[in-house]
Every structure is written in structure tokens, then in C-alpha cells.
Amino acid sequence: MDVELRGITKRFGPIVANAEIDLDIRAGEVLGLLGENGAGKSTLMNVLCGLYTPDEGNIIIDGKPVTFDGPGAAIAAGIGMVHQHFMLVPVFTVAENAILGIEPTKQVDYLDLAAARQQVNEIGDRYGLQVDPDARIEDLPVGTQQRVEIIKVLVRSADVLILDEPTAVLTPQEVEEFFGIVRSLRDAGKAIVFITHKLDEILEISDRITVLRGGRVTGYGDPKTLTEQRLAEMMVGRPVRFDVDKAPYNPGDLLLEVRDLTVLRANDEIAADHVSLEVRSGEIVGIAGVQGNGQSALIEAITGLHRPVDGTIIFDGQDITNVSVRARHAMGMAHIPEDRQRTGIIGDFTVAENMALNSYYDERYAKGMSIVWPAVATHAADYVADFDVRTPSVHAKASQLSGGNQQKLVVARELSRDTKLLIAAQPTRGLDVGSVEYIHGRVVAARDEGDGVLIMSSELDEILALSDRILVMFKGRIVAEFDASKQPVDRNAVGLAMAGSAPRAAA
Template sequence: MSERYSIEMSQIVKQFGSVTANDYVDFQAKSGEIHALLGENGAGKSTMMCMLSGVYRPTSGEILIHGQRARIRSPKDAMKLGVGMVFQNFRLVQTLTAAENIVLGEKSAFWRGPKWMKAKQKEIEAISQRFGLSFPVDRPIWELSVGEQQRVEIVKTLYRGADLIILDEPTSVLTPGEVDQLFGTLGAMKAEGKTVILTTHKLKEVMSVSDRISVMRKGKMIGTMDREDTNERELARLMVGKDIVSNLSFKSGTKGKMVLSVQHLDVVAEQGRKALKNLSLQVYEGEIVGVAGVAGNGQKELAEVLTGLMAWKRGSIHFDGKDIKTASVRAAIEAGISHVPENRMKSGLAGSLGIVDNLLFKSYRSGERSKFGFLRTASNREWSQKLVQQFDVRTPNLDTPVQQLSGGNQQKLLFAREIQQNPKLMVAVHPTQGLDVGATEGVHKLLTELRDIGRSVLLISEDLDEIMQLSNRILVIYNGSIVLEVTRDEANRERIGMFMAGLNDAEEEAV
């Protein structure tokens, strides 16, 4: 073992029952470097980082931190050794202030009066300024933007003395401007000699910010290389084991008839919060309309209103020549609206059920799938097998619970069910979130195929690259309203990013 590494993971094996998630993996990272860890869903990279941060314990193998053997049995043990992890899903108490979240669990004072907290706030502010992580320390978490909440999580690890910081998909909820700020922070950490490990599927970001890159595939470490010695195409090939050749073609086409018209929509969400405010948009046949925005600006509510899951307070929805009067999931399905929800396992699929049941959810009433109220079991299995083959869903058999499938295969199964409904409009929310490069390419192909046969797609995504690659038109949603509409040819990444952050053209010029 070499002393030049701050972290060494040697011959790590992690088994969950009969499944081997990590198969004798070696991984090393240095002080003062940004190290990217890449891999497909199920490659084992997250499991490796969870063992390093104390969430899991290895079945066998050895972890050394600064040359000393480490016994990491819990996140508390990891933090004592200077290891902190910022998860993609933040672990913050919404009703507490940012400062209260950061000091939560600290035992440094017997009495915590106002003076103690004031002193802690000053200490936290000093750390945030040092690393370019500004946020209001005295405001509750629920009042902060997603980007500010992420900064709280990072400062929390720094405040607790972490010199090895793991960030799990850190840019998935940020605007382009916030991404640049985050990369500046990572550079400041690197300059102070800290080790930064970045797990991400965005190859452009890996190539722009990392010093070294490690690639995992099917539980094994494929290799580690310097950024200067590789490129995006090679990294994609290493991740999936073959060259990824994009067959996507953009077709501007001739705009067909209007399929969807939303006018002056107001939606009230939980606790009386106004989620959508005077929102208007149109979608035409044969186009993909991308909705770009930072999480929490009304995207979820827009998708749920259109698919019958949520009622609206004011405004009108006109779909395929008819006015939609009330929220009804069944009516939306019968009208020809398909839905790929934000969280496939929470809202899209029933994890404990098999392939056939999940495919039947929206069509079991049809004469092809049932007769006199009884399911046509044999023909339904045959139909399901054809869909599995058509959409290349990798599963041991049709009875395998879908929760046991990889994220990519779960998403393909979800698309199989929605597309076989022959929809007039597909509402796809973050359809590639958490997917590897190969599965992402497959989802993009399905969306463009729908467009090319004259169907309509409303693509709601926080991935601006995805929006700009696929969309005929781009809408930016901010604070529940559409604040910008541009065609693909007019799209400018920086301008879209400014509107996503709430700055309009006049404010942008003032800046």
C-alpha cells in the first residue's frame, strides 16, 4: 500500500444474499484531487461509496485511510475518520434552520443558548465563505432553494472536519450557473488538499472537472486513468463494454395540429402553496416540447394535472379537440395521455409484483386483456413476453418482482407499458434520471421514435443537455410559470440557465 493515497480500498467484496455487488474491487484516491467514479446502474460504484461512508459494511476486503487500516462500521465512524458523503437525496430536517441542521448531533456544549448558536453561525458562515458556498444560515431548510440546500449539506461535512468528501450525482438538481459555482467549490477543496470523489453519469462534467477517473462495470473495477489520457467516447465504451453509437436524428418537420392547450392554469398544492401560477402552454403533433427548470418550480404538479392525478383551481385544459373538466386518471388514459412519472418505483411500478401485472395496469379492462371481468392469463403472458423482447427488458422471467430489475430495465418496462397504449401525448418526467449512458440512449430513442410517427411528447427534465438535444421547442418554468419559450434554433444555454435561476432578460443585462 502506498502512502501517497489518502484512501485505499483493497479487494473489496460486498454481497447481498446471493448477489455480489462488488467483486474484489481495488480503488485509490489521492489528497488534493477530484476523482470521478463512473459506472452503469448496478455497476457497484454507489455500494463502494456507501461502504466508505459507513452506510454498508464490506463482506471482505480492507480499507486504509492515510495508510492506516480503518474499521468503518457506521457513518459516525466514517466522520471521525474524516469521511463525509453528500447524498443525491438530501438528509436535512426541513423545519430546522441551516445552522441547526449543521450542528445537529454535536456534543460540544452543555448549554446551547443564543450566544452559543450565534458563535456557531459565525463559524459556519466563515466555512461557507471560504469555499464559495453562500446561503442564509438562519433560515429554515424549507425556505431554501435546492442549490442552497446542497450547499448546506456540503458545509455540514466540512464543518464536521471531513477531508475526504463524496458527492453523489451532485449536479442533477442544479442550474448551469449553480453547476459552475459547485465546480469552483470543488476546486477550492482540492486546493486545500482535500480528496473529492464524484459519482456522476454526466461525461462532459467528468471531463471538465476531474483529475482522475475510475470506471466500474458489473461489480468490477475496469480501470483508472488521468483525464488527459481519455475522452468521452472511451469512457462510455468502458462503462458499457461496447461503443455507444448515437442513432438519434433531429427532425424539425412540419408542425401538426395542436394536441394540447393549457391556458392560465392555477394549481394549489400542499399547505396552500400555489404550485402553478397563470401557466399557459401548447403542444403540437410531431414535436417534443422540453420543460426546463430547477426542481420544485411546479414541474411535478404540471405533470400530475395533465395526467389526471391533481385538480386545478383556475384555467382550462383542451386536449385533442375536447375540454378536460375534472381530474381523472382513467379519463386521461382513455383520452390517450401516457405518463412516465418522476419516481418510477414510487409512482410508476409496483415493485413487489412481476412483469405481467405491471404491464397490465392501464389495459386490464380492455377486451384483449380480459373477458367478463376475468384476465386472459395465457394470452396476457404471451403479450407481455413480446413487449419484453420488443423493448429489450432484461429479466430472468416474467414473474420476477420488478424491484429486482436494474433501473434501466425498470424504465424500459415502464416505457413499454405506456407506449403500447398508442398515446397521442407522452408526458415524460425526468425519464433518464439515475440511468447510465446506455440506458439513457435507449430512452432517448424511444422518445424520438414517438415524435417521428407524429405523436407529441412533453419532456420535463432538469438535465439541460437532454432538453437541448431532444426538443423542438424549449419552455423554462420558474416559480410555477412559463417565463421563456424558444425554438431549438434560438436556444442559448446561458440564457436558459439565467431564466431557470429566475433572472429575466432585463435582470440579465443589469448583471
């Protein structure tokens, strides 16, 4: 099935998210869709999947113009979308999620779960997408949840699959497996639209590339001849640096001391197992690891979101093991949480309100017991400008921002305060290359000014680019440490440790 988008324009009030966009999507091809944060990629795909009605333009399927009055119509036409933010019901099983809204019934109104299970298994076998149909979503790693999202689309027999940043939360190994699945779908004749900010991925997986900027198509590319540098320039309109400039390593006082910390998961399994680490002023410590090896729990314990069952956390000379999140914050701890929509922002609050979310009581925003709203707006406007958060105004709701701009909002809030220690989990998730360059610059500047930084990322390249020391977590423990302060660390050695196959390295 081939799809043509012709002259698509989509406005939100005064904002033109898509302006006269033409796009060709062909059976048996992967179309890479690239563009900076807020360029209009998700909006365009939401038009194609029937969620938004375009203000102008046509959707043409196999030569015939169609109109969709909702997602149901697009699904019926064979168009399926995996959204940028997961839409699975955590307490339902894989099979239950797969058939949500199109439940097969037996006799009158009896849910036929056996049929659903069988469908999940058949699709799994056909495309190499195996998942246990009876597993509950909340118990599955994100990589597997991503598969379920795709199964959900395939159960609805989609011929066109739109994948909006499907790899943003995947580890390199998961990405490789995922690409295998994408190729098998393509070879089976499906048309695939693939959105990502990772330029190496788009070059590897796409057959053709289309670039958007400011709501318009600004370029086309052939992945066989394009380079990452050139792609970056097409996206953001200027050359982008991929490496990071740092002052020489000159660590100061001990800022954070974690001793024998043990943290449990909700099901009482051990997530972090007697972990000890230190962060000094003026250094960036990176935690590398395959997702699910305890990094998230460790970070949540340090930042106060999760109570450890054993061990101590000392910050700036004080035992903070049991103090509140707010007390940690007041002592100068900043936290970029890994899931912006769950713990980073409140979608129904404005950009300004979100900027002041965890410090509305500090002197920037409050006078006595009351919040000075004009001050909140003024500060927010400054931070929005500094971090290039693309929003019509600081009074727009955060949920109306593009995914990457929501991320920039969280990072801006946490980096625009006078802090001593930054705990950053997946700080650049979903950011375009230009924004990654800027945020990395700010993190290094914080370190050069004497902050301590603890950064956790599933992007090994990000860990390698930023860290002075690298710790590798595997099965809840720190299994290796690398000194990156003088010379670059061997990527392979870190990768091996992440897979649990290296002895504790001396240096």
C-alpha cells in the same frame, strides 16, 4: 488523508455488486467514478462509508487497515457521503439537519441550536457554501438542499467526501457554482470521490478517473487526454451516439391544449401564471427553464397531481381540468414524474408490481375484478428486457435496484403502453449514456408514430436534442418560444431566455 480500497467484494445473495475492486482515493484530488447503471458505484461507496460490510477485501486509511461496524465508525474516521437520493428531513431547518445525530448539547441534554447555526455559517464562509441556517429544507430549491447535504458532511469534519451523483438535479448554473465549491474543498486538502453520468462534468472536475463495469474496475483515465466518446465506450463497452435521429417534422391533430392555466404552490404563491400551450400529435414540445420557475407545477396540473386554480386543460378534445389521474391515464396520457422515488415507484413493491402500478385494471393484467399475476410477471419481464432494467428478477423489490435502473423501470412502464400523449419530466435523470441514447430513441419513435410529447428537463442539451418546439418558462410564465423543427436552435438564446433576459422571440 489517503484511502485505499483493496480487493473489495460485495454480494447481495447471488448478485456480485462489487468484485475485487481496487481504488485509490487521495487527499487534494477529485477522483471521478464512472460506470453504467448498476455497475456498482453506490454499493462500493456504501462499503467505504460503513453502510455495508464487504464480503472480502480491506479498507486502508493512511497505510493502516480499518474496519467499520457502521456509518458512525466511518464518520469518526473522517469519511462522509452525500447519497444519491437526498437524506434531509424536509420539515427541519438547515441547522437542525446539519447536526442530526450529533446534536451539540448545552448543559444536560439541551440542544444547542445556536452552536449549530454558527457551525453552518462558519463552514459556509470557509468553502463558499452559504445557506440560511434557519431556512426549512422543504422551502429550499434542490441546488441549495444539495449544499446542505455537503454542509452536513463537513460538520462531521470529513476529510474524504463521497458525492454520489450530486449534479443530477442541478441546473447548469448551479453546477458551475457547485464545481467552485468542490474545487475549494479539494484545494483545502480534502479527498473527493465524484460520481456522475455526465461525461463533460467528469472531464472538467476530475484529476483522475476510474471506470466500473459489471462490478469490476475496467479502466483508468486521464481527464486531460480522454474524450467523451472514449469514456462512453469504456463505460458501456460499445460506441454511443450522442445525437438523435428524427423523421422530418410533420405534426398532426391538436392533442393537448392548455389555456390560461394558473397553479399555486403549497404556500399559495403563484407557480404557473396563466400559461397557455399546445401539443400536437407527432411533435415534441420541450419546456426549458431554470428549476423553480413553475415547470413542475405546470406538469403536475396537466397530469392531475395538482389542481389548478384557474384555466383549462383539454386533452384529445375533452376538458380534463378536473378529471382524475386515472381517467387521464385511461384516455392515453403517460407520465414520467420528475422524482422517481416520491411519485414514480413504490420501493417495497416488486419490479413486476411497479410495472403494473397504474394499469393493473387494464386488459393486460386483469380478468374481471382480479389481477392475473402471471400475466403481470410476463409483461414485466418483456419490458425489463426491452429497456434493459438490470434486476435479478421481476420479483425483486424496486428499492434493491440501482438508482438508474429504478428510473428505467418508470420509463419502461410509461412507454410500454399504447398512449397518445407522453408527459415526461426529467426522463433521463441518473441514466448512463447508453440508456439515455436508448430512451431518447424510444421517445422519438413514439413521436414518429404520432404521439404528442411534452418534455420538461433541466438538461438544456436534452431539450435541444429532442424538441421540435421549445418553450422557455421564467417566473411562472412562458417567456419565449423557439422553432426547432427545421434548424438547430441557438443554445445561447435559449439560455438567455431561461435567465429572463430575452424578449418573447418570434421564431
